[in-house]
Amino acid sequence: MKLAYLYEKNACTRDVADTVFDGSFDAIVCGLGTAGSIAAALLAEKGYRVLGLEAFNCVGGISSAGGIEIHYFGLPGGRGHALAVEADKMAAEYPMPLADGRRITLEKLLLERGATVCYNSAAVGVYMEKDRVVGVRAATPEGVRSYGCRVLLDCTAEGHVARMAGCDGYFGRTSDGQAQPFTSVVSMTFGGKVGYINLDTGRVDPRDGQAMSAAIIDGRATQRPEYPWMHKVIRPMPLPGIREGWRLDAMEMLTAEDFFAGRYTAEPGYYSYSDIDKHGEDVAFESELRGDWKVGANVGAWNFSVPVPWKVILPKRVDGLAVVCRAVGVDREMASCVRMLPDMYKLAEIGAEAADIALSRDIPLREIPYGELSARLTASGCLDPAHDRGVWIDGKADFDGKPLQPRKIEWITEPEALAEPLATLCPGIAIWSAKKMGYTCVPVLRKLLASADENTRKHAAFALAAAGSREGLSILRETVWERDAVMLQDCRKYNQHRGPMAIYHLGRLADAESVELLGGILTDPCEVEREIYAPSDRYPAVRGFRVLYFHFMAQSVAALVRIGNVHESERGRIAEIFRTAFADGTYAARLTNRPPCSAEANYVRNLKNIAEKAIQGWSDGKEFAF
Amino acid sequence: MFDERCEVLILGATVAAAGILAAAGQKAVIVESRPDAGYEFFGALRTVRGKHISPVTEQGIALHKRFAARDSLRACTPLFYACLQGGRVYLSAQVLDISRQEDGFAVTICDASGERRIFAQHLVDTRAEARYITAKRLNVLFMSGRVAGIDLPAEADMTEARRQLAEKLPELAAGEEIVAVADEFDLTLADFRTLEYDGILRIASAGYADPISAFDAGVLLGEELMGR
Numbered sequence: 001m002k003l004a005y006l007y008e009k010n011a012c013t014r015d016v017a018d019t020v021f022d023g024s025f026d027a028i029v030c031g032l033g034t035a036g037s038i039a040a041a042l043l044a045e046k047g048y049r050v051l052g053l054e055a056f057n058c059v060g061g062i063s064s065a066g067g068i069e070i071h072y073f074g075l076p077g078g079r080g081h082a083l084a085v086e087a088d089k090m091a092a093e094y095p096m097p098l099a100d101g102r103r104i105t106l107e108k109l110l111l112e113r114g115a116t117v118c119y120n121s122a123a124v125g126v127y128m129e130k131d132r133v134v135g136v137r138a139a140t141p142e143g144v145r146s147y148g149c150r151v152l153l154d155c156t157a158e159g160h161v162a163r164m165a166g167c168d169g170y171f172g173r174t175s176d177g178q179a180q181p182f183t184s185v186v187s188m189t190f191g192g193k194v195g196y197i198n199l200d201t202g203r204v205d206p207r208d209g210q211a212m213s214a215a216i217i218d219g220r221a222t223q224r225p226e227y228p229w230m231h232k233v234i235r236p237m238p239l240p241g242i243r244e245g246w247r248l249d250a251m252e253m254l255t256a257e258d259f260f261a262g263r264y265t266a267e268p269g270y271y272s273y274s275d276i277d278k279h280g281e282d283v284a285f286e287s288e289l290r291g292d293w294k295v296g297a298n299v300g301a302w303n304f305s306v307p308v309p310w311k312v313i314l315p316k317r318v319d320g321l322a323v324v325c326r327a328v329g330v331d332r333e334m335a336s337c338v339r340m341l342p343d344m345y346k347l348a349e350i351g352a353e354a355a356d357i358a359l360s361r362d363i364p365l366r367e368i369p370y371g372e373l374s375a376r377l378t379a380s381g382c383l384d385p386a387h388d389r390g391v392w393i394d395g396k397a398d399f400d401g402k403p404l405q406p407r408k409i410e411w412i413t414e415p416e417a418l419a420e421p422l423a424t425l426c427p428g429i430a431i432w433s434a435k436k437m438g439y440t441c442v443p444v445l446r447k448l449l450a451s452a453d454e455n456t457r458k459h460a461a462f463a464l465a466a467a468g469s470r471e472g473l474s475i476l477r478e479t480v481w482e483r484d485a486v487m488l489q490d491c492r493k494y495n496q497h498r499g500p501m502a503i504y505h506l507g508r509l510a511d512a513e514s515v516e517l518l519g520g521i522l523t524d525p526c527e528v529e530r531e532i533y534a535p536s537d538r539y540p541a542v543r544g545f546r547v548l549y550f551h552f553m554a555q556s557v558a559a560l561v562r563i564g565n566v567h568e569s570e571r572g573r574i575a576e577i578f579r580t581a582f583a584d585g586t587y588a589a590r591l592t593n594r595p596p597c598s599a600e601a602n603y604v605r606n607l608k609n610i611a612e613k614a615i616q617g618w619s620d621g622k623e624f625a626f
Numbered sequence: 627m628f629d630e631r632c633e634v635l636i637l638g639a640t641v642a643a644a645g646i647l648a649a650a651g652q653k654a655v656i657v658e659s660r661p662d663a664g665y666e667f668f669g670a671l672r673t674v675r676g677k678h679i680s681p682v683t684e685q686g687i688a689l690h691k692r693f694a695a696r697d698s699l700r701a702c703t704p705l706f707y708a709c710l711q712g713g714r715v716y717l718s719a720q721v722l723d724i725s726r727q728e729d730g731f732a733v734t735i736c737d738a739s740g741e742r743r744i745f746a747q748h749l750v751d752t753r754a755e756a757r758y759i760t761a762k763r764l765n766v767l768f769m770s771g772r773v774a775g776i777d778l779p780a781e782a783d784m785t786e787a788r789r790q791l792a793e794k795l796p797e798l799a800a801g802e803e804i805v806a807v808a809d810e811f812d813l814t815l816a817d818f819r820t821l822e823y824d825g826i827l828r829i830a831s832a833g834y835a836d837p838i839s840a841f842d843a844g845v846l847l848g849e850e851l852m853g854r
Contacts, residue, residue, distance in 0.1 A: 006740025008629075055718065056661065057784045058808070065809065094795060096766070103807070104788045111785070119784060120659060122720050124736040139659070139720030139736065160738065187806060188768065194805045208739030213717040216661065221707035225696060234767065235700055238662040238809050240670065406785035 003137060004164050005125040009207055011166040019127065021135055024148035025051040025116070027355055028136050029155055030123045033061020035325045035344040035351075036155025037106045038080045039172040044113035050360065051147055052115050053138050054548045055122040056239065056546055058103040059110060061157065063341055067185040067196040067237035069098045073274040073303060074342025074394065080349035081342055097187065097194045099237075126152070126165045126321075132364075133165055133320035135519060150363070151355045152321045158206045159327030167315040167323075171205065173332060174625050175285040176609060179204045179335065180278070181243035181599040184219035187234040188227070194234065198241055199223060200279060200599040206245045216240050218597035243279060244336065250329020251366060252311035254338065256289050257331070259306050267370045267400035268308030269377060270346040271387035274337035275301045278494065278521025281547060282603045284371075284554035285610055288508070288626050294494070295504045295555070296466055297431040301491035302409060305389040308338060310373060319364045324351035329624075349382045395492040404492055411436060415444035418463060419456065422448060427459035428490035434463035442469050449475060458484070458498060465505035468518075473511055476502040480517055485532040487550060499532075500551040507559025509597035510566035515573055519558040522581035527552075528590045544593040553591070553597050557607050558626070561614040565623040575618070578611035627731070628745040630655065632714065634851050635733055635746035637820060638753035639717060640831030644709040645844020646750060648685040650852055655744060656715045657735050661801065662809070663710060663717065666832035667840070668703045669809035671765040673773050675835035683849070686842030693838060697770070698847065706837065716742075717852035724749070726825060748851050749825070752844070754813050754832040756780075761814040764791055767806040774798055775812060787811070827851075 002013040014347055029040040037059040040052040052059075062068045076085075087109055091101025110117060125137030127146065127272035135148040140318055154161035159169060172179050183198035200220035204211055215441075219240065226232045252265060256276070276290060283294055285529035295299030312329040313322045323329075324347050326339050348566040353376050357368040377383035391409040403486035412418055412433035416443060421430040433439045441463070449472055458479050461472025486498045506514045521527055533549040557578075564574045587607070594600040614624040633654040634644040639658035647654050662669060681687050689709065693702045719737035730747040764787040765775040776790050776798065791798075791807065818833020821844075829847055834840035 006736075006744075009739050012740075055659075058788075094792065095799045095802070096795075097805060100804070100807040104792050107774075107785060107788060108792075117785070122659075122736075124722060124741075126721055139722060144722055158738065164740075192769065207738055209716060209719060209739040209742075212738055213715050213719075216717055217663070217707050217710045217713075217715060219709050221704050223704045223707075225701040225704070233701070235663075235668070236669075238660070238665070238701060240661065278789060372794075453679075580775050 001134065002128050003125045004128050004166055005137070005313055006164050011164060013128070013447040013568075016127070019146055022145045022232065023051070023147035026051045026149065026359055027151045027153060027577065028147060029056070029150040029153045030136065030161045031155035031157060032059040032062065032110070032117065033155060033157060033325070034063045034341055035348040036061070036153065037082055037110055038345050038348035038593050039153050039155060039324050039352045040115045041083055041110045041113050042080060042349060043355060044110070046130055046356050050115040051149070052110065052117045053121045053123060053136065054119050057119045058107045059117070060102045062239055062241060064099050064102040064106065065237060066239040066241055067099050067187055068241065068341070069196060071340035071342070074340030074386045075271065075273045076342060077384050077387065078270070078346055078349045078377070079380040080345035080352070080382065085340070099196070111162035114239055123156070123161050123164070126161055128165065131318055133318060150320070150359055150594055151352050153355065154321060154323045155325045157242065157325045157327065159248055159323050159325070162248055162315055162318070162321060162323050162327065163207070163246060165315070165318045165321055167318055169327070170247045170249065170331075171207065171245070173286055176606060176613065178606070179205065179244035181280050181602070182215065182243060184216070184223065185237040185241050186223060187237060189231045189234060196237070197227070198387070202597050202599050202602045203280070204616045206242050215597070222595050222597060243277070243339070244332070246327050247313070247335055248323045248327055248329045249316055249321070250312045251314040251316055252309040253329045253331065254306065254308055254312055254334045255331040256333030259334070260289065264307050265309035267310055267374070268307035268383060269350040270382050271305045271384070272308050272338045272343055272388065273303060273305045273389060274502060275303050275342055276333050280599070280603065281550060282606050284504070284552050284558040285550075285606060285626065287333065291504060291626070292435065292466065293432070295501055296462070296508065297428045297434055297435065298488045298490045298496045298501065299428040299600050301494045302394070303394045304391045305387055306334065306337070308386065308579055310354070310370070313347065313351055313354070314366055319366060322354060324348055324366055341593070346382050349380065350377065353377060376539070393492070398491045398492050399495055413437070415441040418444060419448060422459040422463060423453055423456045425455065425486070425489040427455070427462065427488065431459065431463045431466050435466035438467055439469070441467055442471065445469070446471055458502075462505060463503060465509055470509050473506070473509065473513070476506050476511070477514055477517060480506065480514070483532055483552070497548060497551065500555040503552065503555035503559050507555070507562040510563050512563055512567045512570050515560065515563060515570055515577070518560050519577035519602065522577055523555045525590070527587065543600070546591055550591055550603065553607060554603070557611055561610065561624045564614060564618060571618045575615045582608040627742065629742045630744045632744060632746050634748040634750055634848070635731065635744055637721065637749070637751040638831065639710065639715060641706060641837040642752045642831035642834070642844035643828050644706065645685070645841040646848035646851070647713045648709060648841070649845045649848025649854070652714060653803040653852065654714065654848070655746065656710070656713065657719050657721060657722055657733070658715070658717050661718045663715070664703065664706045664837070665810040666813065667837045668700065668706065670812040671767050671773055671806060671808040672699065672812050672851055674699060679836055679838045681842040683842050683845040685845045687733040689839045689841055690734050699837070702837070709841070748827065750827040750829060750832045750847065752829055754815055754829065754830045758815045758817050758830060759813050760816050762787070763812040765808040765812050766791070766804045768802045769805050770802065772802070784806060
């Protein structure tokens with residue numbers, strides 16, 4: 001037997017042949033958070049001996065000690081969801097915030113079902129027989145203990161156990177390896193009620209213990225005792241709100257590329273339903289798929305349902321282990337929409353049912369028959385074909401703050417039908433439809449370029465670019481030259497301004513004629529004095545961050561990098577623009593006065609970092625990858 | 627053999643630990659198993675027990691001034707965290723092993739990065755030891771700002787505390803809305819002054835009447851350890 005553990009972020013093993021377990025269980029659940037508490041309860045309910053190890057002193061994780069009471073999306077259904085609803089109903093009876101009540105009621109449900117719960121206890125190693133997990137080494141209040149198990153569920157949110165076991169995985173975006181900003185959640189009183197707000201604090205790699213500690217401390221140290229839009233802070237919640245972490249290289253992966261290409265899994269476990277969430281302002285440095293969706297077409301806050309393969313919980317090489325948390329096998333785009341509370345309840349149910357089948361038949365998790373699993377999930381409502389809803393505009397409030405009427409999106413398939421939406425401030429459906437149609441829609445769009453209507457002309461140029469055509473380049477340049485600050489209205493939030501959208505398309509088309517135009521945005525110190533960048537209702541000065549100016553700058557950096565990638569002859573000129581723009585800290589001072597540990601300061605630093613990385617790559621003969 | 631060295635390794639990211647850090651700076655390392663810090667005061671929703679706070683150290687006096695400008699102890703939480711900024715602090719780090727060396731201690735910890743061996747000349751435990759705890763209280767904060775709690779025996783754990791809280795809620799709340807339940811116990815300790823046994827210095831931060839006094843005591847200990 002070997003003990004697998006982490007050392008300097010790498011998985012290591014050592015022989016531990018003489019280990020005697022302090023106890024043995026059918027299943028051990030590491031992390032009793034949103035998913036882990038439900039998974040442990042479901043397994044205990046089936047009569048298994050279940051040990052739950054929780055690093056903090058309560059169950060519920062981010063949904064209790066993290067202050068995240070609700071998630072805006074995800075779909076109900078299934079036994080796991082029902083259990084969570086049961087806990088919430090009981091908690092609603094208490095005169096306290098739901099997040100506090102959950103600590104009591106989720107724990108009650110767990111203990112009533114016979115699970116053994118160890119608080120202040122965390123996995124620090126994994127016992128393995130060849131490639132099979134057979135136990136856990138845990139730091140507990142009583143000291144370090146070893147427990148044997150037949151199945152181990154990693155519900156640590158970060159895939160901490162899977163990483164120890166040597167499972168492969170992914171982290172961060174391609175451009176600079178960073179994840180979405182994390183949040184320091186605080187509870188506040190407002191209007192006689194308790195509410196929670198997310199204070200985005202910066203970016204951090206949750207696999208890095210020291211960086212994580214520093215980020216938590218910085219985040220809390222910079223909190224204010226009160227905020228203008230609410231009343232007083234009650235307290236910071238003890239758990240940080242990590243939006244994105246490590247992701248498992250699973251037996252079956254869920255990727256946005258497959259989803260948008262219409263390649264769906266044959267073995268779904270449930271349907272996820274959300275938008276591709278994006279909290280960082282520097283979307284310019286995200287993947288091109290996300291850029292096309294969010295910036296190029298301005299449909300980033302549209303929801304869609306996606307069948308999630310049940311095997312996203314299974315590591316490729318390690319048996320006896322399932323990852324039942326945010327760290328499942330998804331790419332970055334899908335990770336941002338497979339992270340809602342209902343997703344965790346459903347993943348918990350899939351993990352518990354899969355473990356039950358494996359334990360009762362004494363077979364490896366990877367060999368359980370999908371037919372039996374899907375029958376169970378369908379019977380409970382976890383896997384419901386009615387949840388295959390397609391694309392929707394959904395949410396509580398629309399772009400103007402008024403109540404949103406949810407509406408289903410049907411993509412346009414006839415080129416002639418593109419004109420009508422392109423004439424409005426909601427051209428997203430036409431732009432993405434044009435992308436799907438490709439060159440077949442170009443003749444129709446070409447005619448629209450000559451339209452006297454500004455919306456039609458400019459949006460047709462966007463649609464042409466999305467379809468891969470360069471015929472609208474001059475209008476795109478004109479849109480940038482004008483610093484067009486019109487904000488489109490396709491989405492309930494995160495709507496794009498036409499200027500940065502035009503820059504994005506110029507970059508995607510690698511338009512070398514735009515180099516001077518884009519360079520001016522970066523290097524002219526008077527650029528910031530333009531009226532469009534002045535603080536407004538949309539971007540109040542209190543944030544200390546000129547968001548629109550930042551978007552113009554960030555998209556210009558990304559576009560110039562794309563142009564340099566394609567046109568080697570332009571690289572010297574672009575490198576000089578970058579050196580001039582980022583020679584000192586004056587560019588940063590024009591953009592923000594937020595503290596260095598803030599998310600905004602991180603975005604601003606990234607401009608320079610991306611530019612420098614691109615220059616370095618080109619000198620090494622490499623293209624910059626988004 | 628060691629991944630890191632320090633003059634003093636502090637167990638528990640308590641307020642007293644922050645005081646030691648203020649005196650020792652980069653010569654100190656704090657190791658905390660929880661994801662938060664200062665929980666014995668801030669997480670416990672404690673109110674100040676003593677009326678007169680008289681710090682004696684320069685750092686204690688300065689912190690007291692900053693705290694005094696805020697209208698509640700809870701509002702001072704960011705000021706406390708600011709004391710930890712830039713320090714060598716490991717949150718969510720488990721202690722796996724402590725072994726005595728000829729000239730200090732070898733401490734193995736494990737956090738999100740994995741195992742790490744730290745050599746420390748001095749070891750200070752700022753957490754409350756179970757044997758000195760005489761009583762526990764789980765506090766709740768009401769919308770009005772009132773803090774009340776349920777009293778528990780020293781051996782009670784959080785599960786028992788939550789069970790009792792659910793039972794006694796109607797009486798405790800008396801119709802008022804609770805805005806927060808404490809994350810940690812409000813402890814009463816039989817003895818919390820600096821003690822030394824097994825070569826480990828012990829200063830239980832939770833035993834002090836208020837965070838400034840705990841911080842001040844930490845600074846004094848830190849200065850002593852640094853030979854000032």
